[in-house]
Amino acid sequence: MGDKTNRFETEVVHKGYDSKKMLGSLAVPLFQTSTYTFDTSEQGERRFSGEEEGYVYSRLGNPTVTVLEERIAALEKAERGLAFSSGMAAVSAVLVSLTKTGDHILCSQGLYGCTFGLLTMLKEKYKIQHDFSAMESKEQIRSQIRPETVAVYVETPINPTMKLIDLQMVAEVAGEYDIPVIVDNTFSSPYLQRPLELGCDVVVHSATKYIGGHGDVIAGLVAGKKEFLDHMAMTTQKDMGGILSPFDAWLLLRGLKTLPIRLDRHCDNAEKVFASLKHHPKIRHIYYPGDESHPYHRIKEKQMKRGGGLISFEIEGTKEDAQQLLNHLEFIQIAVSLGDAETLIQHPATMTHAVVPEASRKEMGISDQLLRLSVGLEHWEDIWEDLEQALNQL
Numbered sequence: 065m066g067d068k069t070n071r072f073e074t075e076v077v078h079k080g081y082d083s084k085k086m087l088g089s090l091a092v093p094l095f096q097t098s099t100y101t102f103d104t105s106e107q108g109e110r111r112f113s114g115e116e117e118g119y120v121y122s123r124l125g126n127p128t129v130t131v132l133e134e135r136i137a138a139l140e141k142a143e144r145g146l147a148f149s150s151g152m153a154a155v156s157a158v159l160v161s162l163t164k165t166g167d168h169i170l171c172s173q174g175l176y177g178c179t180f181g182l183l184t185m186l187k188e189k190y191k192i193q194h195d196f197s198a199m200e201s202k203e204q205i206r207s208q209i210r211p212e213t214v215a216v217y218v219e220t221p222i223n224p225t226m227k228l229i230d231l232q233m234v235a236e237v238a239g240e241y242d243i244p245v246i247v248d249n250t251f252s253s254p255y256l257q258r259p260l261e262l263g264c265d266v267v268v269h270s271a272t273k274y275i276g277g278h279g280d281v282i283a284g285l286v287a288g289k290k291e292f293l294d295h296m297a298m299t300t301q302k303d304m305g306g307i308l309s310p311f312d313a314w315l316l317l318r319g320l321k322t323l324p325i326r327l328d329r330h331c332d333n334a335e336k337v338f339a340s341l342k343h344h345p346k347i348r349h350i351y352y353p354g355d356e357s358h359p360y361h362r363i364k365e366k367q368m369k370r371g372g373g374l375i376s377f378e379i380e381g382t383k384e385d386a387q388q389l390l391n392h393l394e395f396i397q398i399a400v401s402l403g404d405a406e407t408l409i410q411h412p413a414t415m416t417h418a419v420v421p422e423a424s425r426k427e428m429g430i431s432d433q434l435l436r437l438s439v440g441l442e443h444w445e446d447i448w449e450d451l452e453q454a455l456n457q458l
């Protein structure tokens with residue numbers, strides 16, 4: 065495709081697919097097959113040795129999945145993309161690829177609950193250490209990097225507190241030590257934030273969220289440099305086997321086409337709901353990256369196109385009040401996950417971050433009164449009115 069067709073909104077629709085090679089099929093065909101036939105035994109030998117390009121077995125590659133992998137690579141401005149059966153399969157494949165016993169990972173303070181669980185397992189089973197860092201300055205990061213540090217792992221916006229980390233700053237410090245920076249870009253999607261353009265090395269996604277966007281698939285994606293992803297494809301992807309099914313890749317390709325349109329609406333709605341919610345007397349604190357008085361607004365302006373669709377807030381009252389608020393809602397659904405058409409709300413302390421020990425939870429800023437709202441695609445006034453009537457019952 066020429067330069068004119070290189071724009072994001074065009075690439076989400078076209079990149080990685082040529083209908084002429086697929087009998088003119090406008091939609092990407094679903095290659096629901098486990099294996100591929102060889103014309104001769106010699107061809108089988110050439111395919112296995114890599115002498116001849118072509119598909120062999122769907123754990124090693126599938127044409128529908130390949131289109132998705134090329135598309136996410138283009139959107140994240142990466143050399144290569146890889147697809148996995150879940151966000152956690154993607155995160156674990158990346159971390160296992162980068163580490164061995166005795167190594168150390170420096171992480172942002174505040175992580176997805178299961179990423180925290182994975183790091184705990186790596187420590188207990190393989191003595192791979194980790195530390196958490198607020199990553200507020202270069203000096204702070206330098207003071208936490210050790211000779212054994214092999215990776216810096218960052219989530220921004222941080223789930224669920226919405227703190228932001230300056231990715232360019234982190235990439236510069238890590239670069240001084242030649243340590244790769246991995247970014248979980250789930251909350252923003254490549255439409256709002258592209259970490260590789262800011263100097264980071266690997267992006268991971270739970271494609272279950274905004275990329276799929278319709279609450280009907282669990283999937284993960286990785287994007288980064290060809291050398292590292294080629295290595296992953298032949299080791300942690302192929303031999304650990306957490307690959308994406310062709311049908312789920314097909315669903316993600318369908319979801320991706322509307323990513324920019326959906327995200328703009330998620331952002332419009334979140335901005336309006338935020339503006340009403342912040343004045344409600346039952347709201348003690350509210351955290352939204354699109355808020356101009358957000359302590360991290362400078363970082364948002366630097367690296368995010370818009371504030372995203374997620375708002376967290378702390379209510380006045382107790383843990384029980386926070387739980388009751390959810391029970392009072394009429395159409396907003398109580399559910400974990402995010403980025404769907406439906407507005408979803410959850411209570412991190414007892415749901416997504418229940419696995420995190422209380423002391424670490426408090427350090428991450430997750431109180432018992434904190435709620436996380438994934439603003440959906442409904443009319444924003446309906447979303448606000450449902451929240452308002454529930455808050456008024458407290």
Ligand SMILES: *Cc1c(COP(=O)(O)O)cnc(C)c1O
Nearest residue numbers: 150151152176223250270272283
């Ligand atoms: C959901 C999520 C994950 C895990 O993804 P799955 O697809 O559920 O395995 C990782 N990171 C973040 C920020 C998430 O929201």
